[in-house]
Structures are given as structure tokens and as C-alpha cells.
Amino acid sequence: MKKVFTIFTLAVLLMPAAFADEGMWIPMLLGKNQAAMQKAGMHITAKDIYDINNACLKDAIILFNQGCTGEFVSDQGLFLTNHHCGYYYITSNSTVEHDYLTHGFWAMERNQEIPCKGLTATRLVRMENVTNRVLEGVDDKTPEAERERIVKQNIAILSVEAVAGTHYKAVIKPFYYGNQYFMYINEVFTDVRLVGAPPSNIGKFGGDTDNWMWPRHTGDFSMFRVYVGKDGKPANYSKTNVPYKPLKHLDISLKGVDEGDFTFVFGYPGTTQRYVTHDQVDLQALQENPVRIALRDIRLRHYNAAMNQSPAQRLKYASKVASIANGWKKWQGETLGILRLKGVQQKKDQEAAFQAWADKRPEYKNVLRDMGRAYDRLRPIELEWTYFNEAVMASDFMNRAYKLWSMARQTIDNDSLARIECDKLIAANQKYFEDFELHSPVDRAIFVETFLYMWRAGYSPYLDKKGKDEAGVQRMLENIYDKSMLNNHSKYDKFLKSYKAKNWQKVLNDPAVDLFSVAYSYAYTPDKETDYDINRREINRLMRTYVRGMMQQFPDSNFFPDANLTLRVAYGHVQGFRPKDAVYYTPYSTLEGIMEKENPDIYDYVVEPRLKELYNNHDYGRYANAKGEMPVAFIATNHTTGGNSGSPVLNADGQLIGINFDRCWEGTMSDLLFDPNYCRNISLDIRYCLFIIDKFAGAKHLIDEMTIVN
Ligand code: ARG
Ligand code: GLU
Numbered sequence: 001m002k003k004v005f006t007i008f009t010l011a012v013l014l015m016p017a018a019f020a021d022e023g024m025w026i027p028m029l030l031g032k033n034q035a036a037m038q039k040a041g042m043h044i045t046a047k048d049i050y051d052i053n054n055a056c057l058k059d060a061i062i063l064f065n066q067g068c069t070g071e072f073v074s075d076q077g078l079f080l081t082n083h084h085c086g087y088y089y090i091t092s093n094s095t096v097e098h099d100y101l102t103h104g105f106w107a108m109e110r111n112q113e114i115p116c117k118g119l120t121a122t123r124l125v126r127m128e129n130v131t132n133r134v135l136e137g138v139d140d141k142t143p144e145a146e147r148e149r150i151v152k153q154n155i156a157i158l159s160v161e162a163v164a165g166t167h168y169k170a171v172i173k174p175f176y177y178g179n180q181y182f183m184y185i186n187e188v189f190t191d192v193r194l195v196g197a198p199p200s201n202i203g204k205f206g207g208d209t210d211n212w213m214w215p216r217h218t219g220d221f222s223m224f225r226v227y228v229g230k231d232g233k234p235a236n237y238s239k240t241n242v243p244y245k246p247l248k249h250l251d252i253s254l255k256g257v258d259e260g261d262f263t264f265v266f267g268y269p270g271t272t273q274r275y276v277t278h279d280q281v282d283l284q285a286l287q288e289n290p291v292r293i294a295l296r297d298i299r300l301r302h303y304n305a306a307m308n309q310s311p312a313q314r315l316k317y318a319s320k321v322a323s324i325a326n327g328w329k330k331w332q333g334e335t336l337g338i339l340r341l342k343g344v345q346q347k348k349d350q351e352a353a354f355q356a357w358a359d360k361r362p363e364y365k366n367v368l369r370d371m372g373r374a375y376d377r378l379r380p381i382e383l384e385w386t387y388f389n390e391a392v393m394a395s396d397f398m399n400r401a402y403k404l405w406s407m408a409r410q411t412i413d414n415d416s417l418a419r420i421e422c423d424k425l426i427a428a429n430q431k432y433f434e435d436f437e438l439h440s441p442v443d444r445a446i447f448v449e450t451f452l453y454m455w456r457a458g459y460s461p462y463l464d465k466k467g468k469d470e471a472g473v474q475r476m477l478e479n480i481y482d483k484s485m486l487n488n489h490s491k492y493d494k495f496l497k498s499y500k501a502k503n504w505q506k507v508l509n510d511p512a513v514d515l516f517s518v519a520y521s522y523a524y525t526p527d528k529e530t531d532y533d534i535n536r537r538e539i540n541r542l543m544r545t546y547v548r549g550m551m552q553q554f555p556d557s558n559f560f561p562d563a564n565l566t567l568r569v570a571y572g573h574v575q576g577f578r579p580k581d582a583v584y585y586t587p588y589s590t591l592e593g594i595m596e597k598e599n600p601d602i603y604d605y606v607v608e609p610r611l612k613e614l615y616n617n618h619d620y621g622r623y624a625n626a627k628g629e630m631p632v633a634f635i636a637t638n639h640t641t642g643g644n645s646g647s648p649v650l651n652a653d654g655q656l657i658g659i660n661f662d663r664c665w666e667g668t669m670s671d672l673l674f675d676p677n678y679c680r681n682i683s684l685d686i687r688y689c690l691f692i693i694d695k696f697a698g699a700k701h702l703i704d705e706m707t708i709v710n
Contacts, residue, residue: 002178003386006377007499016477021571021572021573022560022674024568025569026127026560027127030128032045033571038530039263046652048654049266055247059248061266061267061648062079062189063121063186064119065119065284065564067643068081069660070646071648073249075709076243077225077228077243078223078706079225082222082645082659083221084204085222088196098294100197102319105255106699107162107193119190122188123186124184124567125186127163127184127185130172130182131180132177134158136150150579152179153482163185165234166349167187168187170184174564176544176547176559177210177540179533180561187234189232190234191236192226192227195224197222202608203220204220205219205597206218207603209605210604211325211662212333214635215585216632216666216682217594220661225243226246228241229241229242237452251655252657252686252709253651253710254710255651257634257657259575261574263572263573263651264570264650265648265683266567266568266647266648267643269565269642270641270642271436271565271671272562272670273293274562274673274674275550277351278389279372282344283315283383284672285669287383289334292331292385293328293391293451295387300444302446302449313438330665333666333669334668335669337673337678338669338672338679345370353553354550357545363444369486370538371539374538375535378532381532384459384523384528385532387459389395392451392516395447397486398516401515404425408424412501415502442485449465451473452473452474455470465573483511484510484511486510486513565643572636572638572681574587574635575636577664577666577678579664587634590629590631590690591611593628595607595612598693611696614695614696631687632685634685637681640670641663641671654687661683661684663681664679692705
């Protein structure tokens with residue numbers, strides 16, 4: 001028995017095609033998955049999800065700007081997405097008097113809805129496989145640069161032709177590393193208005209502490225509405241625009257889900273790297289991630305300490321810290337996940353099996369060897385850039401040096417442009433120096449410590465040259481900070497006011513600008529950049545061959561293409577998991593857990609009085625589950641990634657049961673390797689969302705627009 005099991009596992013491991021529950025599938029080709037989906041519990045058909053002749057679920061899905069997903073829930077253009085997706089529009093429309101981030105925002109009437117400048121909602125009209133037309137004029141012998149040129153040209157022509165005479169926009173994207181191309185015909189809406197958002201201690205409950213974690217209790221949703229011109233077509237904001245009537249909006253189910261129930265996620269996953277070789281897994285998860293994490297540790301330590309000192313400092317650093325911490329935490333999970341899975345070895349085993357197959361096939365014989373060589377050339381450059389981005393570009397101080405330096409470089413010979421740019425810097429300084437006393441110690445410490453870290457790691461030869469010991473380097477860095485005019489308001493202003501383009505080199509007299517420019521020219525030399533491009537292009541070409549080879553090696557497998565911010569379907573089951581020995585996570589959380597976490601002294605865990613009142617009165621209305629609990633979030637085995645935020649989570653009947661907003665930390669390696677034992681997406685239970693809108697905010701008129709099925 002044991003032997004059979006081992007052989008079976010090995011065969012599965014050596015096959016790069018998808019595991020059960022793994023995959024982000026192309027809606028147009030979902031017919032291929034239909035049997036499996038129905039076997040897994042789905043009651044509807046692939047055509048109910050994607051159909052170009054009839055309104056279908058895809059008409060209810062939108063791409064929210066270029067990085068999140070949303071779904072229509074009313075016939076008047078109302079849609080849901082995450083709070084963290086709407087975050088910018090919530091904060092940028094807030095003032096001290098109307099702080100929507102803190103207190104939430106609910107438009108009680110249509111005319112209170114807030115136009116969001118620049119925000120777009122994109123609906124897929126239809127998609128098409130255009131591989132043959134994109135690759136017209138290309139064959140196996142076409143040199144790579146020539147191929148790129150032809151492909152680019154074909155895409156340009158095709159995407160104009162395809163939408164001529166319509167108000168649609170066409171996007172063409174490579175799949176399977178350029179083995180295939182699909183065209184997306186889109187309708188882009190440009191009048192999108194903020195309708196509602198819970199207070200941040202609901203919408204961001206748990207903050208960065210709980211981010212990427214289960215159990216989770218974040219009410220991560222916000223609501224917007226699409227408006228169109230009187231003709232029903234997309235139009236820029238105008239008072240006379242009317243709510244858009246989508247071809248389809250989602251039915252909402254209050255039935256909820258139980259462990260084992262089928263679910264699917266329909267949205268816009270951004271990037272995955274499922275088919276890369278061990279070189280990339282090793283470089284990213286075992287070499288780059290640790291560097292990024294360590295350097296972000298330094299920044300986070302200082303920002304967090306500052307944030308705990310005063311509300312003003314908390315506000316100042318909140319969004320900066322949210323974005324630094326998001327990657328920092330995800331990468332830790334990713335690296336641990338890869339180590340747990342022995343991901344590099346797993347990839348090597350797959351590659352060995354591929355090589356055995358390829359040895360007899362000249363077309364594929366050398367692809368892995370050449371890939372290894374390209375990575376050997378790429379690796380040192382990539383690592384240097386990681387240091388440069390996470391250390392040099394990470395401190396506000398160096399960023400300001402960078403701004404002055406690039407102003408000088410870009411305005412050589414152009415005094416009037418220099419004047420304009422200097423005035424911008426003067427204005428920025430005004431703001432910067434307002435609370436200089438408060439943030440300067442933080443900036444200084446971050447600058448000194450990140451550079452020291454880089455020096456210790458041997459990645460800053462421009463510091464090494466000065467032949468100092470660690471204390472000496474530290475003193476030198478402190479001196480640079482203290483002596484730089486960038487930290488002296490009147491001196492820096494004076495410099496900018498009298499700045500002359502022809503004397504641009506004078507900026508280099510400042511020790512900070514000098515340091516930056518040396519670091520920059522060390523990291524970015526024309527040779528390195530060219531080498532990087534050549535090797536990345538080469539790797540891309542080799543990946544195209546390698547992936548094509550794998551598809552031939554396993555002709556019976558259904559390979560899903562890596563995510564590329566196009567509409568996809570992922571499906572799986574509601575399921576708990578064992579993150580570590582002796583611990584089992586059940587698949588859903590409740591309001592009970594919010595009260596358990598409540599701590600008025602910890603910012604992330606403050607609970608709104610009104611929410612407590614509802615809790616104490618058990619006033620959940622029709623939104624409670626069968627046990628009388630108020631469900632908040634649930635986890636499932638759907639394969640998702642960044643960009644899937646805000647995606648609808650649907651049940652076997654295609655009804656909305658949740659809004660995707662995160663993944664469990666232990667499974668964040670799923671961008672590289674999926675493990676059904678650990679990979680879980682986290683969704684907001686739609687019943688909690690409706691409960692907050694209805695019971696908490698009293699915005700029943702919004703609920704009345706929706707189609708709720710029981
Ligand atoms: N981890 C989620 C994502 O990748 C949520 C990020 C925003 N929330 C936060 N606490 N930083 O986008
Ligand atoms: N929060 C992520 C987003 O903004 C989704 C989490 C993930 O990476 O799966 O898309």
C-alpha cells in the first residue's frame with residue numbers, strides 16, 4: 001500500500017498541471033472545466049458564467065481601476081468591492097470635519113454620492129483567441145527582438161480594428177508566455193461614485209495585525225455606483241448622467257455556506273508564476289524575500305514606534321505602513337510556504353522529469369540548461385536592485401535626494417523648466433518641514449540603519465571604499481544626514497530659489513545627493529540594464545518553449561495560464577485547515593470573535609459602540625445563520641491572488657455569498673506553488689456586509705435595490 005502511495009504522489013508532483021482546486025481558468029474556455037465543477041457541486045453551467053450571446057454572470061463583474069474587482073448587485077449600477085480597494089477614494093474625499101475613513105460614509109440619497117475622479121470600472125464585453133493573427137509573420141526562426149516587434153505591431157493594428165466604430169476598448173494579452181494571445185473587448189465606465197463605506201474599525205478591523213491572517217474579522221467592503229450618459233453609454237462625470245443598468249446583477253443568497261460547500265470566485269487575479277523554474281523560485285523566495293523582509297523590518301520598527309506615540313503620527317504613517325507591511329507579511333508567508341513544500345527541490349524534480357522527456361527532442365533539449373545560464377547572469381543584478389529599491393529608495397531622506405538629483409538632471413539647459421521644478425520642490429519642502437521635529441528622528445534612523453544593513457551584507461561598495469569599520473560607517477551616514485541641506489529648511493530653500501540649470505552639478509556638493517548619485521550609478525549602469533533586459537527577454541523566450549514543452553509532455557492535462565489581470569474563474573470548497581501541529585482552523589468566523597478581539601487601547605481592535613449595541617441585543621435580523629450567530633468571514637480553497645480583492649464569491653447556484661479580500665498567510669506561496677492543504681482565500685460573508693449596511697448604518701434603501709434570495 002505504502003509503495004503505491006509513494007508512486008502516486010511522485011507522479012502528481014512531477015506533473016506541473018493543476019491540482020484539485022488549483023487554477024484560475026479562462027471564462028471563455030470554462031466548458032473544459034464544467035464537468036469537474038459540476039462534480040465538485042456546481043448546479044449551473046459554464047454558459048451561465050460566460051456567454052457572448054446572452055446576459056450572464058460575467059456581465060456583473062467589473063475590473064475596479066487596474067487592481068481590484070467589483071460586482072454589480074442592483075439594476076441601478078450599484079456595485080460592491082473591498083474597503084481596501086475603495087480606500088483611496090474614501091480617504092481622499094475625507095476632511096477633518098467629514099472623516100469618512102474614521103466614521104464611514106453612507107449616501108442616503110443619490111445626490112450625496114461622491115464622484116471619484118479618475119476611477120474606472122471596466123466590463124468585459126467578450127473575449128477572443130487571436131493567437132494566429134498576433135503571430136502572423138512570426139515563425140520558429142524569427143529572432144526574438146524581431147518577434148517582439150512584429151507582435152507589438154500586430155497587436156496595435158488588431159486592437160484598433162477590433163473596436164472601430166464602437167465605444168469599446170480592446171486589450172490583447174499574452175498567455176502561456178506568448179504561446180497564445182487573447183483579445184478582450186471592454187466597456188470602460190468613467191463616472192463612478194462612492195456610495196458607502198463602513199468606518200475603518202469595521203472595514204479595516206484588525207488592521208495590519210490581522211492582515212493575511214485567519215481567524216479574520218474584517219468588514220472589508222465599500223460600495224460604488226456606475227453612472228452613464230442618457231444613451232446608456234459610458235460618459236465622464238456629469239450631473240445629468242444616470243445610473244447604469246447592468247445587463248446582469250448578482251442575486252444575493254442569505255443561506256450562507258457550510259464546510260465542504262462548492263464556491264467559485266470570479267474576478268481579476270493580477271500575477272502568478274506557476275510554471276517558473278527552480279531558479280526563479282529560489283531567487284524570489286529564498287534570496288530576494290529575506291532581503292526585502294529584513295529591510296522592511298527596520299522601517300516598520302521605526303514607523304510603528306512613532307505611530308504609537310501620537311494620533312498625529314499614526315495618521316501620518318498609516319497608509320505608508322499599510323503598504324510596506326502588506327508585502328512584508330506576504331513574503332514571509334511565501335518563503336515559509338516554499339520551504340515547507342521544499343519548493344525548489346520540487347521544481348528541480350519536475351525539471352529532471354522534463355529533461356528526461358526532452359533529451360530526445362532537439363527543440364526542448366537545451367531549454368533548461370539555457371534557462372539556468374540566463375538566471376546565473378540575471379541573479380546578481382536582480383539582487384542589487386532589490387537592495388537598491390528596499391534600502392536606498394526606502395528612506396524619505398534618500399527619496400528627497402533623488403528628487404533634487406533628478407530635477408537637476410532633467411532640466412540641464414532648460415532654466416525655465418528648472419524654475420518650475422524648483423518651485424515644486426519648494427512647495428513640497430513647505431509641507432515636509434511643517435512637522436520636521438516629529439519625523440526627522442524617524443527618517444534619520446531609517447536611513448542610517450537600512451544603509452548599514454546593506455553595508456554589512458556587502459551590497460554597497462560605494463560605502464566600502466572609504467575603508468571604515470561599522471562604527472565609522474555609521475558616523476559617516478549620520479554626518480551625511482546632519483550636514484545635508486535637505487534637512488535645513490532655509491538653506492535648502494535658498495539653494496532652490498537661486499538655482500541655475502547650467503550649474504546643475506552643484507547639487508552634488510550636497511552629501512546626500514552625492515551619496516544617492518553614487519548609489520544610483522552603481523545600481524543602474526547602461527551595461528547592467530542592458531544585461532538585465534537581455535536576460536529577462538531570453539528567460540521569457542525560454543519560458544515560452546518550456547511551457548509549450550510541458551504541455552506536450554502532459555497532453556491530457558488542463559493547464560491554466562498564469563494570472564495576468566484578465567477575468568478568471570477559480571473554484572473550490574469551503575474548508576478549514578491545519579496551519580500547524582495540533583491546530584485546526586474552522587472555516588468561518590463570527591461577531592463573537594470581534595468581541596473577543598476588542599481592545600479599546602489597541603487601535604486595530606477598537607469596536608464601534610453601535611456594533612456592540614447590536615451585538616448585545618443580538619439584533620442580527622435576517623442576517624444571522626441557522627445557529628443564530630452573525631457570520632463575518634469564511635475561508636475556502638479557491639486559488640486567488642492580488643487583484644482578486646473585491647471579487648464575488650458565488651455558491652453552486654451562482655448567487656453571491658461573499659466578497660474575496662485576502663488569503664491565509666500559510667498559503668501565500670500559491671502564486672508560485674499551490675498546496676490544497678494550506679492555500680485558502682478569505683472572504684467577507686455577504687450577510688455581515690448586508691447587516692452592516694442595514695442594521696449598523698441604517699441604509700436600508702441600498703438593501704432594497706438588491707435582489708436577495710432565500
Ligand atoms: N492583504 C490584502 C491585500 O493584499 C489586504 C491589504 C490591505 N489591508 C491592510 N491591512 N494593509 O491586498
Ligand atoms: N488583498 C489582495 C488584493 O488586494 C488579495 C489577497 C491576495 O493576494 O490574495 O487583491
